[in-house]
Amino acid sequence: YTLQGTQLGAEAVIDTLPGYAGSRPVRVGNLANQQVQLDVFGPVVDLVVQLATARGSLSDADWAMVQAMAEAVSRRWHEPDHGIWEERHAPRHHVYSKVMCWLTIDRAIKLGEQFGRELDPSWVPLRDTIATDVLEKGWSDVAQSFTTAYDGDDLDAASLFVGLSGLIDPADERFQSTVTAIEAELRSGSTVYRYRRDDGLPGGEGGFHLCAAWMIEAYLLTGRRTEAEELFGQIVAAAGPTGLLPEEYDPVAERSLGNHPQAYSHLGLIRCAQLLSR
Incomplete structure (x- = not known):
């Protein structure tokens, strides 16, 4: 995003700039903002767990966000993506992305149990399904x-x-x-x-x-x-x-x-x- 919160324009190369120590190409914008990166939910939910544990309480807003992220994972975890490193190739079933999807569900379950929130009944079997998928196909x-x-x-x-x-x-x-x-x-x-x-x-x-x-x-x-x-x-x-x-x-x-x-x-x-x- 720009400083004003708007979307960046299309990625472009500035040919007239040599870059630091000749590290061409110099780009403006980032093509990765069009990529699918399914790992992004895991670290956020993990952070909510740590903050809630430190505070000793879980806000309704944070729990709603965790639920939304778990729902996103449940809908899309099985898809290939571009992964954490934003590689410019066809999407793959990245092990790290799958692990972060598993972590999202795992931490959502633990957070709900710790603070007495109602869990989605699909979360526990989904956690097991993702783990089995990683262990069978990622090794x-x-x-x-x-x-x-x-x-x-x-x-x-x-x-x-x-x-x-x-x-x-x-x-x-x-x-x-x-x-x-x-x-x-x-x-x-x-x-x-x-x-x-x-x-x-x-x-x-x-x-x-x-x-x-x-x-x-x-x-x-x-x-x-x-x-x-x-x-x-x-x-x-x-x-x-x-x-x-x-x-x-x-x-x-x-x-x-x-x-x-x-x-x-x-x-x-x-x-x-x-x-x-x-």
């Missing part, structure tokens, strides 16, 4: 990991949320194997890449600090505290004298890339600091 015997989507063996750091969300027990061998596979494929020193596949956009990118934070949490959940502490220290060191983190980090050139500072990177770092201090 790859070839990759020995939960994959990016149901139609391939490529890996994605976001698929760590199969365990981070609680959909499966972190002690489950499939999650342990997923952490190992993603570590081998996507981790490079102090950073973790989102994926290593063609995403429909030109050029390369660095690793994402947020993905490294997810890896730290996965290490902790799988009993690998030493690796978690080491990676955390490397992220802190990458911040440099400003103490600020960008979106991405190039482990070869050892320099920051992308949006700076990036809120997600700092949120990931703060969460990991909290988890490590427990």
Whole structure:
């Protein structure tokens, strides 16, 4: 949206601008605002749970929003989408998106139970249905990991949320194997890449600090505290004298890339600091 709250115009390329360090193309607008991203409900409902728990009360407005989001998931969770990373390809059945749909229903159930709200009778069987779908179609015997989507063996750091969300027990061998596979494929020193596949956009990118934070949490959940502490220290060191983190980090050139500072990177770092201090 614009600052006035109106829709952006169509995406366009400004050929006359070279971009930072020659990082063409320079675009205005964003084609992703036309995409379907079914993962968006999960984090919002999860936040409502945390806020309501901290307050000790659940407002009617927040409960109405959670119900609306659960209804949206019930209608559309089975559809393919463009996923969290806004890739410019045909929609896929992304594992992360399915997990977030599961999380939406799971947290809605727990929120209703915690605060004595009436639950939709379809929510519990729907939660089970989505979980079964992910476990049956999201796992790859070839990759020995939960994959990016149901139609391939490529890996994605976001698929760590199969365990981070609680959909499966972190002690489950499939999650342990997923952490190992993603570590081998996507981790490079102090950073973790989102994926290593063609995403429909030109050029390369660095690793994402947020993905490294997810890896730290996965290490902790799988009993690998030493690796978690080491990676955390490397992220802190990458911040440099400003103490600020960008979106991405190039482990070869050892320099920051992308949006700076990036809120997600700092949120990931703060969460990991909290988890490590427990």
